Amino acid sequence: MENEFLDGIVRAFVLLFTFDAELWNIILVSVRVSTTAIFIAILIGLPLGSYLGLKNFKGKKFLTNLLNTFMGFPPVVMGLIIFMLLSRSGPLGSLGLLYSTTAMILAQLLLAIPIIIGTTKAAIESGDPNIKETIISMGSTETQLCWELIKDSKRSIIAGILVAFGQAISEVGAVIIVGGNIRWNTRTFTTAIVLNTRMGEFGMAIALGVILIGITFILNYILTHIQTKRD
Amino acid sequence: MSESGIIKDFIQNNKKSLFLLVIIVTAGLTTTFIILELFRAKNRIILATTTSTNDSGLLDYILPEFIKNTNIEVDVLSVGTGQALEIGQRGDVDVILVHSREREDLFVNNSYGVYRTCVMYNDFIIIGPSTDPAGIMGIDNISTVMNRLKAGGISGNITFYSRGDGSGTHSKELSLWDLINFTPSHSSGWYVETGEGMGTTLTITNQDNENEGYTLVDRGTWLFTKNNLNYLIALSEAIDEILLNPYGVIPINPILHPYVKYEFVLEFIGFLVSQDGQDLINDYTVNGEKLFNASFGSCNETFSCETTEEEISFWSQYNGGYLGGTTSTLNFIYRRFDAL
Numbered sequence: 001m002e003n004e005f006l007d008g009i010v011r012a013f014v015l016l017f018t019f020d021a022e023l024w025n026i027i028l029v030s031v032r033v034s035t036t037a038i039f040i041a042i043l044i045g046l047p048l049g050s051y052l053g054l055k056n057f058k059g060k061k062f063l064t065n066l067l068n069t070f071m072g073f074p075p076v077v078m079g080l081i082i083f084m085l086l087s088r089s090g091p092l093g094s095l096g097l098l099y100s101t102t103a104m105i106l107a108q109l110l111l112a113i114p115i116i117i118g119t120t121k122a123a124i125e126s127g128d129p130n131i132k133e134t135i136i137s138m139g140s141t142e143t144q145l146c147w148e149l150i151k152d153s154k155r156s157i158i159a160g161i162l163v164a165f166g167q168a169i170s171e172v173g174a175v176i177i178v179g180g181n182i183r184w185n186t187r188t189f190t191t192a193i194v195l196n197t198r199m200g201e202f203g204m205a206i207a208l209g210v211i212l213i214g215i216t217f218i219l220n221y222i223l224t225h226i227q228t229k230r231d
Numbered sequence: 232m233s234e235s236g237i238i239k240d241f242i243q244n245n246k247k248s249l250f251l252l253v254i255i256v257t258a259g260l261t262t263t264f265i266i267l268e269l270f271r272a273k274n275r276i277i278l279a280t281t282t283s284t285n286d287s288g289l290l291d292y293i294l295p296e297f298i299k300n301t302n303i304e305v306d307v308l309s310v311g312t313g314q315a316l317e318i319g320q321r322g323d324v325d326v327i328l329v330h331s332r333e334r335e336d337l338f339v340n341n342s343y344g345v346y347r348t349c350v351m352y353n354d355f356i357i358i359g360p361s362t363d364p365a366g367i368m369g370i371d372n373i374s375t376v377m378n379r380l381k382a383g384g385i386s387g388n389i390t391f392y393s394r395g396d397g398s399g400t401h402s403k404e405l406s407l408w409d410l411i412n413f414t415p416s417h418s419s420g421w422y423v424e425t426g427e428g429m430g431t432t433l434t435i436t437n438q439d440n441e442n443e444g445y446t447l448v449d450r451g452t453w454l455f456t457k458n459n460l461n462y463l464i465a466l467s468e469a470i471d472e473i474l475l476n477p478y479g480v481i482p483i484n485p486i487l488h489p490y491v492k493y494e495f496v497l498e499f500i501g502f503l504v505s506q507d508g509q510d511l512i513n514d515y516t517v518n519g520e521k522l523f524n525a526s527f528g529s530c531n532e533t534f535s536c537e538t539t540e541e542e543i544s545f546w547s548q549y550n551g552g553y554l555g556g557t558t559s560t561l562n563f564i565y566r567r568f569d570a571l
Contacts, residue, residue, distance in 0.1 A: 036261045088322035088488055096490060098323050099277055099306065180277075182306045183291075195309075198430035199286050200459030 008206025015207060022184075027211070030188040033101050034169040037108035038116075042161060045113045049120025050146045053127075067121070070114035075107070079174030082107050086178065101186055103178040108168040115167065119160025123153035155226050162223045166216050275304035276325040276495045279318055281399060282428045284328060284478065285309035287455040287522055293511040297502045303495045311428060313397030319343060319481070322488030326496045328503075330449075330478045331399035344481035348546070349538050350503050351512050351523040352477040355403055356453060357467040358436070359445035364388040373471040377411045380445060384421035391415070392436045392446040395424025399476075404447045406473065430456060437462050449476050451522035458518075477526065501549025504528075509553070528555010 015023045052063065084090050086098040086106075097103045127149050135145050150157060172190035179186035181195060189212040196205035242249060284290055285307050294305050310318070312329040319327045320343045328350065329335060338344045357367065357376060365383030367376045383389040393415070394401040408415055415422040425432045429452045436444035437460040445466075453465065480500050485493035502508045509525035516522065527546075528538045543554055 032260075035257065039257055039261045087318075088490060093322070094490075099308065180306070180308045182277075182308060185306055195286070197434075198282070198428055200430060200434055200456050202459075 004202050005206060007203045009210050011203055012207035012210040016211065023208075023211075025184055026187055026189060026192050026208070029101065029186065030169055030190075030212075031215075033104045033175070033188065034108060034165055037105045037168055038112055038161065038165045040105075041109050041112035041116050041164060045116030046120055046150070046157070047146075049117040050124055050150060052117065053121040053124025054142075054146060054149070064121075067114055067118055071118050073111065073114065074173075075111055075171050076173030076177070078111055079107055079177035082110070082174070082178050098178065099180040099182060099186065101179065104175045104186060104188075107174040107178050108171060111171065111174065112164040112168055115164040116160055119163070120150075120157055123156035123160070124149050126156070127153045158226055159223055162219050166219055170212060170216065274302060274492075274495060275306055276492050276499060277306045277308060277323070278326050278328060278499070279308045279310055279315035279324040280328040281312050281315065281330060281478075282309050282430060283330070283400075283449045283452045284523075286430060287451045288517065289451070289512070289515050289523060292515045293503075293508060296507065296511060297499065300502065301495075301498050303498060305499065311394075311396050311398035311401075313399075313401075316343075319483050322483060322491065324483065325491050325493075326480060326482050326499060328478060328480045329399060330476050331402050332477060332479070334399075334402065335479045335481060338481060342484055342487065345484055346542075347479040347481050348500055348504060348542060349526050350478050350480050351509075351525050351527075352475055353450045353523050354468075354476050355400070355447055355449055355474045356465050357445060357447055358433075358453060358463045359389070359466045360439075360442050360462055361464045362442070363466055364443050365445060367467045370467055373407065373467075373474060374410050376467045377407055377413070381408075381411065381413055381415075383445075384415075384419065387421065389443045389445055390421050390423055390439055390441070392432055392439075392444055393422060393424045394429065394432050395426045396428070398428075400429060400447060400449060403473075403476070407447065410473070433460055433463070436460075454520045454522055455517050478523070497549055501546060504546050504553065504555075505550035506553040508550070528553075 052060070052067075082103060083098065085092045086095065086103055087093055088096075088098070097106075131152055132145070132149065135148050140148070169188075170190060172194060175186075175188055176191045176194060179188070179191065181187050181191040187195075189208050193205045193208050193212075196202070196208065278290075280290070286309060290305075290307055294307075298304060308315070308318070308324060312331045312334070315324075315327045315329050316331075316334060316338055318324055319338070320341075327344070335344075335347050339347050357380075359365065359367070365379050365388065367379050370376050370379070380389065380391055384391055393404055417424055423435075425435050427435070429448060432446055433448060433452070433456055436446045438444075439462075442462055444463075457463070457465075480503055482493060482496040482500065483491045485491045503512075504527040509527055512523050512525040513521070526538075528543050538555055547554060
């Protein structure tokens with residue numbers, strides 16, 4: 001058993017630095033899918049989160065509850081829903097997107113949006129109220145106010161984005177349902193680990209796991225760095 | 232000033248432009264990815280198949296030749312027969328390669344698939360611990376084997392692990408219990424449904440606490456994974472038609488699902504049943520052992536795997552006029568007794 005772990009770690013480095021074509025394909029697919037999903041999630045989540053954080057309106061409590069529910073939405077259920085939507089027999093079947101990286105991006109995007117909305121909302125709400133008043137007194141428009149507040153709480157927002165990315169890249173249930181784990185096409189770290197474990201190839205599974213953990217470690221390092229850095 | 236100091240200073244002085252650069256690069260990459268995705272090769276088909284054909288490495292061995300000849304890409308989904316039939320019925324794939332004869336026929340009769348063509352076969356074996364508490368080692372009669380497994384289970388000596396996932400192997404296992412008019416149930420305690428694929432079920436059987444796990448497995452998967460399963464050995468290789476495991480390929484009905492790339496699928500099946508395709512299937516070995524036997528046009532004598540004259544003449548337009556093999560494939564099943 002110990003040997004298996006050690007072998008896996010050694011294998012991870014060997015595969016990485018001999019530029020194993022399949023491994024690098026898996027890395028690129030994983031990173032590409034998650035980066036694209038998070039980028040689009042930011043474009044959607046940041047404005048919505050700021051709006052929710054700034055405004056008070058009827059039904060905000062209900063919306064917040066809903067948001068919190070979706071932040072913990074089971075990825076495998078999300079995968080199932082997207083499968084039903086994109087299936088040829090489903091409402092969006094004509095797009096032919098099932099079993100493609102686009103479908104995987106969509107799944108991760110929908111899982112990431114609530115997280116980014118939620119963290120942005122929380123960051124804006126917990127922002128210094130004095131700043132808010134100062135900005136308003138300076139006669140800024142609402143968009144300017146919003147931007148200033150985002151800048152003020154950028155650390156928490158960036159942390160939220162990194163958390164969303166970490167969750168997206170290590171997610172397995174949804175991407176295996178909508179992506180299909182197709183070699184050279186939709187195979188990611190997590191789906192490759194599932195496949196190799198299924199085949200009893202624990203060494204390769206551990207090697208992939210080590211690299212995935214490496215990526216999340218680097219992410220968390222950046223995260224801690226951002227959070228502890230003084231201006 | 233130290234080198235890192237210079238870098239820090241540079242970052243400090245160019246914060247805004249660096250931030251902008253990151254944004255532009257990310258946005259640029261995202262757009263490129265999306266565009267690339269839209270322009271992905273349109274001449275690709277999706278094949279849903281069982282774990283036994285894909286995880287065993289067979290498809291990785293034969294597909295490059297097909298892609299080289301035709302320039303048609305094949306995306307392989309490796310699922311159980313049950314799931315392959317289901318997503319085939321929904322029209323999410325273009326062609327399926329599965330092993331569950333009765334359900335395949337039903338699939339074609341319901342017009343979800345156009346027709347079924349016999350491609351290859353192997354057989355099922357029963358594996359368990361080398362101590363063999365059920366005492367099935369070397370027994371040729373499958374009914375005796377099943378009776379002993381049942382007896383071993385009831386007396387608490389063994390645990391039988393069933394796939395329990397609606398796969399081809401699962402339905403074969405159920406038909407084996409049917410042979411002795413027995414319906415296994417999880418409440419008995421010795422019959423466990425894993426609900427997993429073959430590989431995971433083998434691992435679970437291998438990890439059985441008391442080292443008394445048995446399961447049914449197709450020979451291909453067994454040969455491919457047995458090196459990772461140190462506690463298990465092949466126990467019963469009974470000779471019976473019911474243990475034969477024929478694989479059929481079925482194109483999804485293009486009238487029901489107009490998106491299906493039927494022309495490409497015909498090329499694909501034509502390749503599988505061509506001399507080249509059939510030779511590649513026969514040539515594929517793992518650790519010197521053959522996993523599958525090509526059977527197009529050559530297995531009229533084997534259970535559930537006949538090829539009709541009509542099929543042969545139809546496919547001969549696609550497969551370079553290949554009329555099927557001539558050797559009796561039953562030799563494969565009996566060959567291991569040649570030594571006796």
